[in-house]
Amino acid sequence: MSFDLLVSVSLVYVGLLFVIAYWAERRALRGGVRWLRSPLVYTLSLSIYCTAWTFYGAVGYASRSGLEFLTIYIGPTLVLIGWWWCLRKLVRIGRSQRITSIADLISSRYGKSALLGGMVTVIAVVGTTPYLALQLQSVTLSFGVFAEGTPGSFPVPDQRATAIWVAGGMAVFAILFGTRNVDANERHHGVVTAIALEALVKLFALLAVGSFIVWGVAGGIGEVAARINASPLAEIPLDRSRWLALIFVSGAAILVLPRMFQVLVVENEDERHLATASWAFPLYLAAMSVFVIPIAAVGMSELPSWANPDLFVLTLPLAHGHDMLALLAFLGGFSSATSMVIVAAIALATMISNHIVLPLWLSLRAEAPGNLRAVLLTSRRLSIAGVLALGYVYYVWSGGGRELAAIGFVSFTGVVQVMPAAVGGIFWRGATRIGAAAGVSLGAAVWAYTLFLPSFGEGVVFSAATFADGPFGIGWLRPHALFGIEGLDPVVHSVIWSMAVNCAGFLLGSIASFPTPVERLQGAQFVNVFDYSRGPRGWSQSKAEAEDLLIMAQRILGPREAQDLFAAEARIQGKAGFLPDTTPDFLDRLERELAGSVGAATAHAMIGQIAIGTTVSVEDLMAVADEAAQIMEHSIQLQAKSEELSRTARQLREANQKLTELSVQKDSFLGQISHELRTPMTSIRAFSEILMDSEGMEAQERQRFAAIIHDEAQRLTRLLDALLDLSVLEHGQASLNRESVRLRDVIARALAATGSINPDRGLAVRRDTLDEDILICTDTDRLAQVFINIIANARKYCDAAEPQLRIAVQRRGGKVSVDFIDNGSGIPVQSQSVIFEKFCRLSDQSAAGSAGLGLAICREIMQKLGGAITYLPGQGGAAFRVTLPVESAEKAA
Amino acid sequence: MNGPRVPLFLERQSYRRRRLVDASRAVPVFGIILFFVPLLWPQPEPGEATGLAERGIYLFLAWGLLVAVTGVISVRLQSRLQEGAPEERAEGKDVL
Numbered sequence: 001m002s003f004d005l006l007v008s009v010s011l012v013y014v015g016l017l018f019v020i021a022y023w024a025e026r027r028a029l030r031g032g033v034r035w036l037r038s039p040l041v042y043t044l045s046l047s048i049y050c051t052a053w054t055f056y057g058a059v060g061y062a063s064r065s066g067l068e069f070l071t072i073y074i075g076p077t078l079v080l081i082g083w084w085w086c087l088r089k090l091v092r093i094g095r096s097q098r099i100t101s102i103a104d105l106i107s108s109r110y111g112k113s114a115l116l117g118g119m120v121t122v123i124a125v126v127g128t129t130p131y132l133a134l135q136l137q138s139v140t141l142s143f144g145v146f147a148e149g150t151p152g153s154f155p156v157p158d159q160r161a162t163a164i165w166v167a168g169g170m171a172v173f174a175i176l177f178g179t180r181n182v183d184a185n186e187r188h189h190g191v192v193t194a195i196a197l198e199a200l201v202k203l204f205a206l207l208a209v210g211s212f213i214v215w216g217v218a219g220g221i222g223e224v225a226a227r228i229n230a231s232p233l234a235e236i237p238l239d240r241s242r243w244l245a246l247i248f249v250s251g252a253a254i255l256v257l258p259r260m261f262q263v264l265v266v267e268n269e270d271e272r273h274l275a276t277a278s279w280a281f282p283l284y285l286a287a288m289s290v291f292v293i294p295i296a297a298v299g300m301s302e303l304p305s306w307a308n309p310d311l312f313v314l315t316l317p318l319a320h321g322h323d324m325l326a327l328l329a330f331l332g333g334f335s336s337a338t339s340m341v342i343v344a345a346i347a348l349a350t351m352i353s354n355h356i357v358l359p360l361w362l363s364l365r366a367e368a369p370g371n372l373r374a375v376l377l378t379s380r381r382l383s384i385a386g387v388l389a390l391g392y393v394y395y396v397w398s399g400g401g402r403e404l405a406a407i408g409f410v411s412f413t414g415v416v417q418v419m420p421a422a423v424g425g426i427f428w429r430g431a432t433r434i435g436a437a438a439g440v441s442l443g444a445a446v447w448a449y450t451l452f453l454p455s456f457g458e459g460v461v462f463s464a465a466t467f468a469d470g471p472f473g474i475g476w477l478r479p480h481a482l483f484g485i486e487g488l489d490p491v492v493h494s495v496i497w498s499m500a501v502n503c504a505g506f507l508l509g510s511i512a513s514f515p516t517p518v519e520r521l522q523g524a525q526f527v528n529v530f531d532y533s534r535g536p537r538g539w540s541q542s543k544a545e546a547e548d549l550l551i552m553a554q555r556i557l558g559p560r561e562a563q564d565l566f567a568a569e570a571r572i573q574g575k576a577g578f579l580p581d582t583t584p585d586f587l588d589r590l591e592r593e594l595a596g597s598v599g600a601a602t603a604h605a606m607i608g609q610i611a612i613g614t615t616v617s618v619e620d621l622m623a624v625a626d627e628a629a630q631i632m633e634h635s636i637q638l639q640a641k642s643e644e645l646s647r648t649a650r651q652l653r654e655a656n657q658k659l660t661e662l663s664v665q666k667d668s669f670l671g672q673i674s675h676e677l678r679t680p681m682t683s684i685r686a687f688s689e690i691l692m693d694s695e696g697m698e699a700q701e702r703q704r705f706a707a708i709i710h711d712e713a714q715r716l717t718r719l720l721d722a723l724l725d726l727s728v729l730e731h732g733q734a735s736l737n738r739e740s741v742r743l744r745d746v747i748a749r750a751l752a753a754t755g756s757i758n759p760d761r762g763l764a765v766r767r768d769t770l771d772e773d774i775l776i777c778t779d780t781d782r783l784a785q786v787f788i789n790i791i792a793n794a795r796k797y798c799d800a801a802e803p804q805l806r807i808a809v810q811r812r813g814g815k816v817s818v819d820f821i822d823n824g825s826g827i828p829v830q831s832q833s834v835i836f837e838k839f840c841r842l843s844d845q846s847a848a849g850s851a852g853l854g855l856a857i858c859r860e861i862m863q864k865l866g867g868a869i870t871y872l873p874g875q876g877g878a879a880f881r882v883t884l885p886v887e888s889a890e891k892a893a
Numbered sequence: 894m895n896g897p898r899v900p901l902f903l904e905r906q907s908y909r910r911r912r913l914v915d916a917s918r919a920v921p922v923f924g925i926i927l928f929f930v931p932l933l934w935p936q937p938e939p940g941e942a943t944g945l946a947e948r949g950i951y952l953f954l955a956w957g958l959l960v961a962v963t964g965v966i967s968v969r970l971q972s973r974l975q976e977g978a979p980e981e982r983a984e985g986k987d988v989l
Contacts, residue, residue, distance in 0.1 A: 066945065067931065070952060074928050077956065081963040082921030084914060225946035234945040237936045247928065275971040279964035286956045293949050 006146055006330070013331055014169060017338075020197055021177045021190030028189035037189075037269040039276030045192045045263045046281050047199035049076060049254060050288050051131070051340040052138035053408045055202055055333045058289060060310035063296040066236035071243060072408070073289050075250030077282040083274050087264065089426055090255065091274055093529045094265035102261040102418060103351040106440075109425040109526050110433035111519030117355035119437065120418055123444050124258045124351060125387065126452070127414035128344055130407045132391025133398060135337035136163045138310075140395075142333050145314045146326075163395055170341045171388045178346035179380045191342060192267050198335035203287060205332025209313055210291025212325055213298050217316070224294045231297040245492040246409070252419040253412045258347040259340060266347075341388070349383035357383070398456075409491050410455045417443035417498060420506045428510075429523045435510030443502025446482075451494035454479045546579040549590060565593060672839040676719055676852075680712035687712075722853040726838070729860035736779040736864060743816070744772035746780055747807060750787035757795045763822075764804035771809040774816060776884060782861045783884075786869065789854045790820045790880050798824035798878070814885065819872060821879040832871050910973045917966050920959065927955040 061069040107117030177190040218224040299312035317325040357379040421436035453461040470478040553562035570580040808819045839852040872879035
């Protein structure tokens with residue numbers, strides 16, 4: 001067979017895949033996805049689990065380890081037939097939470113943790129890169145087989161060039177069909193259909209080669225059984241620890257391998273497809289492996305011992321001259337490699353762009369992104385190219401010389417480190433971000449130390465001495481015998497230690513830490529997914545109903561505004577009426593309008609509810625809660641402010657009232673003052689005018705008038721003196737000259753000073769001088785002024801026939817009270833409250849010369865002295881009580 | 894977690910569906926037992942054949958049995974899932 005034929009067949013095959021994928025995409029766009037998304041296609045798409053490792057490597061694996069190769073199919077078989085336990089929940093969560101990858105699952109479960117998403121992505125990339133290299137290697141090797149088989153007819157079979165061409169072609173395919181759009185669902189109809197076709201090709205190819213070997217070469221089932229039992233295969237003992245460990249690892253891997261998660265969960269169209277896959281996929285796996293032992297046994301007996309068992313599937317038909325069968329087998333292997341690489345590249349690219357590129361991009365650019373879609377698409381395309389480039393680099397670096405199966409288990413064990421966090425997260429609400437991060441990182445570290453780094457061989461990362469004696473001669477740290485546990489197979493050793501450390505870290509970290517609110521909400525939604533989500537639901541997105549939007553907008557914006565907005569939009573779209581098409585532009589505008597009313601997060605959630613038919617995500621809810629909290633805080637501030645304002649207003653009102661009262665007081669005071677001043681002024685003017693016109697006035701008459709003028713002027717002076725005095729006292733400008741004095745002396749002085757008033761009416765004064773013998777500290781002149789005023793009043797106004805004044809001094813508690821009680825008619829009850837007011841005169845008959853300020857001044861003076869003057873009713877006459885604080889008395893004593 | 898009104902007994906249809914779910918849950922347990930039988934096989938002495946063909950046939954028979962049982966249960970379960978009301982399909986509650 002010529003190289004040209006091989007290349008053209010490959011190219012035609014790839015072209016066919018392109019056509020199928022393109023056609024499926026078109027059909028999906030037009031909605032004709034019914035049979036494209038049948039349970040059969042779903043099951044076949046799962047077959048990317050069977051990579052070139054399976055197609056070529058299983059035979060090589062079987063020829064070295066006997067039945068052990070079955071473990072990598074038994075694990076997934078057990079997981080699939082137990083779909084009701086775990087897969088069903090995983091798929092339901094993936095659909096209800098719109099999970100896009102295994103990294104997204106873990107990040108989302110643990111409170112949308114960017115750190116965890118990044119960690120899982122890194123582990124996935126590190127774990128998958130050797131696997132990609134493995135696929136490149138197997139395709140390159142299979143090209144090489146044909147080159148060796150027909151020497152001379154090939155141009156130079158440069159393996160690296162072949163690998164570059166293969167990697168480049170796969171990158172183009174993956175970019176074309178894997179990054180066509182950034183759908184929220186991350187479904188790729190074209191790719192899924194293409195890999196379903198590839199699944200059929202590889203199954204058919206392997207079954208064809210197997211049937212040829214069993215019936216064409218060996219001559220029947222009985223013959224094959226005899227050959228198997230006679231072959232060296234039959235003497236290979238079964239390693240029990242590997243049997244257990246590898247079943248566990250492969251079973252866990254099918255849940256968490258990025259590409260398997262992509263087809264199992266992300267590309268799942270209908271939960272019920274899982275029911276079909278639960279038996280159909282194990283059947284597919286059994287069919288893929290049923291001929292492996294026969295091919296290995298026959299190959300070992302027929303082909304020379306130097307032949308690579310990894311390539312028996314190709315070399316056996318070639319050795320028997322069946323070129324077309326070999327070509328079919330080649331296409332089968334090619335299919336296995338391409339389908340795996342394409343899906344893995346898409347899955348990894350999604351993870352890299354969503355969990356590494358985007359967070360970095362967003363954190364580096366402070367402003368809001370304009371077109372995130374373009375960034376996403378570009379980063380995914382670059383990621384696909386980058387992932388394949390990594391695979392190529394690994395292939396070139398590792399030299400492509402090792403057994404296929406060995407690389408596979410290194411990869412599996414690494415990726416499985418994600419499993420405790422993933423499965424624990426969907427069954428245990430107590431799992432926390434800290435626990436998941438601890439488990440994943442510790443497990444990955446142990447895996448890297450015990451399996452990944454040693455897998456490069458002695459002298460590459462670890463020296464031979466490190467393998468033999470441990471790093472720095474620490475024996476219990478030997479990579480293949482941690483803590484001195486020797487004799488274990490390296491893979492089993494790594495699985496046991498990494499899973500033990502991983503689970504311990506996960507459990508302890510989760511138990512010891514406290515989850516954030518988002519984490520707890522997400523945990524509840526994941527673990528109780530069947531309580532919160534409805535049954536299987538189609539993914540057909542219900543179109544936004546303009547009417548529903550209008551109803552909602554009316555509620556928020558008000559009917560007229562909402563109708564205007566909708567009508568305007570309809571006019572722009574060239575429609576009549578109120579219901580425009582719900583284009584993305586319109587939805588954006590509406591959301592902005594609504595956001596003005598209810599906040600951005602709420603508006604987004606509300607539009608999303610109607611337009612996309614999704615449930616509100618936890619983040620939306622948290623954002624709503626944040627906004628609500630802000631609004632509440634704002635309103636609390638407003639309330640505080642309004643309280644403060646009303647307090648101020650109250651104070652202002654009071655101040656205003658006081659000012660008004662003061663103004664009234666001032667007015668009345670001015671009125672009284674002018675009245676008081678005018679009366680003497682009028683008489684002064686009148687009498688002075690008379691004097692001026694008096695030519696022939698008698699001297700006696702003139703004298704009398706001048707005396708009147710003199711008296712009135714004196715009255716005015718007294719009035720003004722009293723006013724000044726009062727003003728000084730009221731404004732606190734009066735200075736007090738405190739001195740020690742005996743109360744008796746003050747009273748005596750006051751009595752002496754008033755002796756000249758009404759001397760014709762004898763006022764009998766009764767006092768007890770013993771009681772008055774109290775030393776006080778006060779302004780003597782001022783106190784005497786008060787006493788004089790009171791005694792003068794008694795002299796002036798006491799209307800008793802035999803007026804008498806009794807002065808009684810008493811010590812009451814901390815005060816000294818001096819009562820002045822006369823035996824007159826006293827002050828009427830209704831007047832008692834006003835006698836201390838300014839210009840208060842009860843009668844004016846005998847009040848010539850009184851300004852009515854005396855008692856007001858007394859009150860001011862007593863306040864200044866720290867005492868008080870009050871009217872004492874019920875004493876059988878006018879009675880005033882002057883109270884002085886006793887402190888001043890004691891201080892003096 | 895359960896609502897206030899959880900029926901204690903179910904009608905025949907739902908009862909059958911729940912037993913199918915039980916069966917579906919039990920299959921992997923049998924699968925584990927069947928696939929762990931090789932751990933009991935005696936190790937061959939050096940140079941002695943093990944009857945590899947028969948052992949392989951056992952594993953594939955077990956495999957086929959599991960596929961058949963799972964197939965029967967899944968197909969029945971699937972048809973009942975389609976019939977059931979949405980909340981019936983959700984199957985969150987453990988009712989008999």
